[in-house]
Amino acid sequence: MKLYHSPNSPYVRKVMVVLHETGQLPEVELIPSSLGPFDSGLPLHDKNPLGKIPALERPDGPTLFDSRVICAWLDDRAGGRLYPSGPxxxxxxxxxxxxxxxxxxxxxxxxxxxxxxxxxxxxxxxxxxxxxxxxxxxxxxxxxxxxxxxxxxxxxxxxxxxxxxxxxxxxxxxxxxxxxxxxxxxxxxxxxxxxxxxxxxxx
CATH class of the missing domain: 1.20.1050.10 (Glutathione S-transferase Yfyf (Class Pi); Chain A, domain 2)
Structure with a gap:
């Protein structure tokens, strides 16, 4: 997996914390992608048409984007501990x-x-x-x-x-x-x- 990443992004940080907490960090390559609101995001256009980070490139499906989607997917992959079932x-x-x-x-x-x-x-x-x-x-x-x-x-x-x-x-x-x-x-x-x-x- 590849995570388009900036250490200054709080949304990226959410994903990174989940990777640490679920033990999946060794499976992810971090791709530096510092983008601001005026950046075109060209390197990301074929991954995330919005040109925003975080974006998670998977080997077995479309690239995931928006931190909430990525975090939910990673948690599900790790057994679903961070999003409980039920009410x-x-x-x-x-x-x-x-x-x-x-x-x-x-x-x-x-x-x-x-x-x-x-x-x-x-x-x-x-x-x-x-x-x-x-x-x-x-x-x-x-x-x-x-x-x-x-x-x-x-x-x-x-x-x-x-x-x-x-x-x-x-x-x-x-x-x-x-x-x-x-x-x-x-x-x-x-x-x-x-x-x-x-x-x-x-x-």
Missing amino acids: GRWEVLTLEALADGILDAALLITYEGRLRREEIRSPEWCDAQWVRIKRACAALESRWMSHLSGPLTMGQIAVGCALGYLDFRHDARGWREGCPDLAAWFATFESRPSMIETRPPPA
């Missing part, structure tokens, strides 16, 4: 979607600050995205701590990668404020070997 599956999928929503908003802030010309940047736009992130963190604090503290699931991995990205790119905004339980959980979760091994390089 609990929907909680895991919802938690993963909430974490990915945090990432979506955080990336919009990143792109606004790093890629748009200074004279057309919108602080109000960035603040609006941060409101969404803080609302999501508050929901994690009030609704999801029992799940986060349970056996490892894909929801936990997704939240861990999302919070890690907030530290990586937006630490000064202080997501931990008002979320002491979530902050304590993350302090423990980010010490997992899979999280340590997949930390992005210094910004």
